[in-house]
Amino acid sequence: MRILLVEDEKKIASFIERGLKEQHYVVDVAHDGGAGSVLASVNDYDLIILDVMLPEKDGFSLCLEIRKKKSDVPILILTAKDKVSDKVRGLGGGADDYLTKPFEFEELLARVAALLRRKNSQKSSDLKVADLELDQLKHRVKRAGKDIPLTSKEYALLEYLMIHSDQVVTRTMISEHVWNEDFDSFSNVVDVYINHLRGKIDKGFKKQLIHSIRGTGYTLKE
Numbered sequence: 618m619r620i621l622l623v624e625d626e627k628k629i630a631s632f633i634e635r636g637l638k639e640q641h642y643v644v645d646v647a648h649d650g651g652a653g654s655v656l657a658s659v660n661d662y663d664l665i666i667l668d669v670m671l672p673e674k675d676g677f678s679l680c681l682e683i684r685k686k687k688s689d690v691p692i693l694i695l696t697a698k699d700k701v702s703d704k705v706r707g708l709g710g711g712a713d714d715y716l717t718k719p720f721e722f723e724e725l726l727a728r729v730a731a732l733l734r735r736k737n738s739q740k741s742s743d744l745k746v747a748d749l750e751l752d753q754l755k756h757r758v759k760r761a762g763k764d765i766p767l768t769s770k771e772y773a774l775l776e777y778l779m780i781h782s783d784q785v786v787t788r789t790m791i792s793e794h795v796w797n798e799d800f801d802s803f804s805n806v807v808d809v810y811i812n813h814l815r816g817k818i819d820k821g822f823k824k825q826l827i828h829s830i831r832g833t834g835y836t837l838k839e
Contacts, residue, residue, distance in 0.1 A: 618663040619643040620644050620645070620662060620664045622665075623646075623668060624695070625648050625649060625671050640726060645660065650672065657690075666692075666695050667712070677707060681711060693729065694714070694715045695716050695720070699717040744780065747826060751775060756772060760818060761822070768813075770796075771810060771814050775814055778827070782838055784836060787834040791807050791835070792806075792807055
């Protein structure tokens with residue numbers, strides 16, 4: 618799942634980004650409201666985490682802007698502004714949750730998981746193709762009942778392929794969703810990770826699930 622973090626304090630942003638990636642989330646980071654606005658408008662995010670006191674455009678304004686575009690992406694405001702009036706303003710402006718600094722990272726993760734669970738409440742969090750299963754909430758992958766340990770990037774790549782099972786996804790589509798904005802789309806990293814994934818998902822099984830589409834990309838199907 619892909620998260621946008623808009624935070625101007627680079628040390629805090631780096632800390633949150635690293636912690637979220639360890640939990641298998643793909644994270645894009647913006648250090649001002651203007652850049653956050655651009656990313657939110659051009660990319661499809663599963664969740665947005667917003668600071669309030671940002672350069673160029675504050676978090677309250679950015680939240681309102683996103684909601685005016687009829688986007689229903691969950692928004693978590695993360696800020697040092699802890700007055701009741703600030704919380705009322707943030708939640709009234711379209712935020713789904715409000716967490717004040719300083720905060721415990723464990724609580725942030727719990728709130729992120731709760732917002733994503735609420736977003737996906739109308740559909741199952743379990744993805745399944747043949748005997749391959751992925752639990753989006755527990756970040757657990759199994760094939761034929763056997764647990765398969767994956768790195769964060771391998772997990773994000775497999776999740777994307779399973780969400781788009783039976784569809785052809787290009788290398789560009791994969792890189793835009795699984796890697797961040799700084800990714801070099803001309804590198805062979807996508808192909809390298811596909812090979813890593815094949816070694817864990819398909820090796821030892823009669824039925825291969827990950828298929829190459831020459832000159833285009835990949836598909837995951839029975």
